[in-house]
Amino acid sequence: MTTMTRRSSNPLSEMLTWLDTEAPVGLPGLGLLALVRMEDYVEDGTYVLRAELPGIDPDDDLDISVDGDVLTLSGERHEEQRDRNRHEMHYGSFSRSVRLPRHARAEDIAATYTAGVLEVRVPIDGPTEQPQKIAVRKTED
Secondary structure, three states: OOOOOOOOOOHHHHHHHHHHHOOOOOOOHHHHHHOOOEEEEEEOOEEEEEEEOOOOOHHHHEEEEEEOOEEEEEEEEOOOOOOOOOOOOOOEEEEEEEEOOOOEOHHHOEEEEEOOEEEEEEEEOOOOOOOOOOOOOOOOO
């Protein structure tokens, strides 16, 4: 007779927790802590970048910089010490960089932070270039 047992948590979640918090010295999370989920698009002549950054104070924990045509978001999410049953939130330093579109006016960047989402808006002078589709010609062997 087979008895089914139910796991109290997700094994993948347990593995990621081990990688982030209990990995041997020299393997600090294998880069998993620095994940910042983002989306970007062009809207009415403005490049818009949105990043999920819940649990930070943008005045103290966030730095936005531009070096040439690269926009970088960096900062730190601070952990509150609590007795937990589950630990899936990521804390510590983070950094993400994106290349700005051609003709972006970095000097006119505006950023807002609302409900855990950072929105960075960069005006663009001139037309935005769309990717060019290249036709592939099929040949017979």
